[in-house]
Each structure stands twice: as C-alpha cells, then as structure tokens.
Amino acid sequence: MEYVTGAVAPPAEPLPEPAAWQKGADPACFLCRAAAQYSDHAAADRRLLVAGRGPLTVVVLNRFPYNNGHLMVAPLRHVGEFDRVTDQEHVESMQWLGRLMRVLGERLRPDGFNVGLNLGRVAGAGLPGHLHWHVVPRWSGDSNFMSVLAGTRVIPQSLDALWELLTEGLRGGSGKS
Numbered sequence: 001m002e003y004v005t006g007a008v009a010p011p012a013e014p015l016p017e018p019a020a021w022q023k024g025a026d027p028a029c030f031l032c033r034a035a036a037q038y039s040d041h042a043a044a045d046r047r048l049l050v051a052g053r054g055p056l057t058v059v060v061l062n063r064f065p066y067n068n069g070h071l072m073v074a075p076l077r078h079v080g081e082f083d084r085v086t087d088q089e090h091v092e093s094m095q096w097l098g099r100l101m102r103v104l105g106e107r108l109r110p111d112g113f114n115v116g117l118n119l120g121r122v123a124g125a126g127l128p129g130h131l132h133w134h135v136v137p138r139w140s141g142d143s144n145f146m147s148v149l150a151g152t153r154v155i156p157q158s159l160d161a162l163w164e165l166l167t168e169g170l171r172g173g174s175g176k177s
Contacts, residue, residue: 016044026078031130034060035076051166056092074132103169110137
C-alpha cells in the first residue's frame, strides 16, 4: 500500500542471506539474490517474491509494478547482454513466459499482455546488468499510463496476494479468482 499511496514504508526486515550465490552473481543485484540458493527456499522465495524457478531461470514479482500481475523472468546468471544469453536460457525463458501468461490469464483474466525487454538505461532498464523479460497483464481501459501523470498508481491487489495466487496456479492448484 505504501507504493500505491506514496507513503513512506516502514523499515524492511533484512533480506535472507543466501547459502550459495550463483557463479558470477552480483550481491547488490536483486535478481541475483532471488536466483541464489537458500537453506529455506520456501521462506526466502516468499520474502523475495520469487514465484517460480527453473534450472536456468527465475520468476520474480515486480516490487514496483506497472500493473497488477507484473512479473519478471530472468536467467539465474548475472548477464546483461541479450547476445550473451545461452540458447537454453532463451528457451527456458520463453517457456516460462508462455506458462505465466496462461496462469495469469486463468487467474486474473486480463484482456492482453505486454511482454518485453528494456535493454540499457536509456531504454528504461532499471537493472541493466541482469537481463529480464517483463510480463505485464493489461485490461481494456486500464490506467497504466497514469504512472507518467503525477505519479498516480492503480494496483488493486497486494504483492502478497498475487504471490499466493500465482504460486498456487504454477503448482497446478484449482482455485481461481
């Protein structure tokens, strides 16, 4: 709610400490932290908003979403250049994107999706060192443009509620919203 209202958030509890980082990880990178190994993955995943993991990729809810259901798919490796992502990382990322759009489609019922990459700071990459695909559900008449106007945000669902909905859907649960 602090994000939506613009209020100052209370001090955050410390992030979990990884048992092991991925080779070449940047400890200051939130995606590298999400990709790390933890002794208690379930607790760390919830705290870090990790919705899914593959052998080569990680799925993370965007802490500062453009719209409800905004997710990111990233290689586990800290790699920032598109041409340095391996064929296997590309394939697994595309498989995740398809699966996520199916689950979000079933659970949130959007009218469409924006899927894309921001490559370089000038193109809008807030984290240019760790490549990631954005998945943003869209609804007819949504007010996505409002973030540009006076800092207004319209996000009707908490990240915690979205994490629950998405992880249940990725596990194959039958509960629908």
